[in-house]
Amino acid sequence: MSIGRCPEGVTTIITRHLQPRLEEALDAFRVVVVHGARQSGKTTLTKATVADRGGSYVSFDDEATRSAALADPQEFLAAYRTPLAVDEVQLGGDRLVRAVEQMVDDDPTPGRFILTGSTNFLTVPVISESLAGRARILRLDPFSECELSETTPNVMTWFDEAPGSRSSASTPRSTLFELICRGGYPEAVRMPDGARDGWFESYVETVTQRDIAELADIRKVASLPRLLRWGAGLTSNEFNISNASRSLGINRATINTYLEWLESVFLIHRVPAWSEISQVVRCVGRRST
Numbered sequence: 001m002s003i004g005r006c007p008e009g010v011t012t013i014i015t016r017h018l019q020p021r022l023e024e025a026l027d028a029f030r031v032v033v034v035h036g037a038r039q040s041g042k043t044t045l046t047k048a049t050v051a052d053r054g055g056s057y058v059s060f061d062d063e064a065t066r067s068a069a070l071a072d073p074q075e076f077l078a079a080y081r082t083p084l085a086v087d088e089v090q091l092g093g094d095r096l097v098r099a100v101e102q103m104v105d106d107d108p109t110p111g112r113f114i115l116t117g118s119t120n121f122l123t124v125p126v127i128s129e130s131l132a133g134r135a136r137i138l139r140l141d142p143f144s145e146c147e148l149s150e151t152t153p154n155v156m157t158w159f160d161e162a163p164g165s166r167s168s169a170s171t172p173r174s175t176l177f178e179l180i181c182r183g184g185y186p187e188a189v190r191m192p193d194g195a196r197d198g199w200f201e202s203y204v205e206t207v208t209q210r211d212i213a214e215l216a217d218i219r220k221v222a223s224l225p226r227l228l229r230w231g232a233g234l235t236s237n238e239f240n241i242s243n244a245s246r247s248l249g250i251n252r253a254t255i256n257t258y259l260e261w262l263e264s265v266f267l268i269h270r271v272p273a274w275s276e277i278s279q280v281v282r283c284v285g286r287r288s289t
Contacts, residue, residue, distance in 0.1 A: 033116075035120060036266055038206075042118075044186075053083055056085070061091070070095060100131070122137070212224060228262060228268070230244055
């Protein structure tokens with residue numbers, strides 16, 4: 001379960017579809033990594049989960065907590081009840097993750113740690129340890145429409161229905177556009193329309209100007225929002241790097257680097273081109289994992 005707010009602003013309990021997978025992972029893996037965009041609900045989900053299991057929660061967004069942890073990572077982590085949720089683990093860097101690795105190697109009991117991060121755990125340059133073989137990595141996205149409406153997603157049933165009978169067919173296009181513009185970030189969902197634009201503007205500025213700037217050596221930070229807007233305008237279309245380079249005045253190599261960072265902080269998601277071969281490769285990959 002996760003605390004959220006419905007569009008009218010009333011506090012309510014919203015079940016996250018990731019919850020069962022998180023519970024299963026804690027029962028099987030020593031470490032569970034929950035990463036996803038800032039403000040997608042990671043803190044609320046992990047706090048509720050560790051509370052139900054009698055565990056603890058700490059956040060490295062708090063500078064004093066982070067300093068205490070880095071002074072002696074193992075002693076700091078050992079002082080808390082498990083499962084211990086460590087929020088924004090990327091701020092703890094390699095020393096903290098290596099301490100987690102050592103502790104779960106010494107005691108392989110499942111469900112000891114939940115590590116959350118607003119940057120893709122496998123792409124953080126200050127973390128060299130992947131916890132391979134010890135951790136289950138899960139991604140939490142903002143609210144889906146199914147979560148907000150408390151329904152179960154089942155895309156496959158669409159193919160069993162007669163043409164024109166899908167639920168989306170009865171939804172006015174204007175309503176669909178409103179839902180798309182509203183998005184699923186919990187904080188934005190509860191806001192009135194007039195305040196939402198400002199929230200998204202501030203969100204993008206914070207993530208691009210602070211989070212990415214702290215993690216990467218990017219000289220033209222101001223170019224990131226421009227590139228993001230360019231990409232947003234091409235949603236569901238092919239992203240042509242040469243066209244972006246000419247229009248934005250940024251060379252191709254820099255655009256590729258910037259796209260990787262925007263993907264690392266979950267501001268964009270690149271979808272590979274569809275082909276029959278790609279579908280076969282994807283199916284084979286799933287069966288082998």
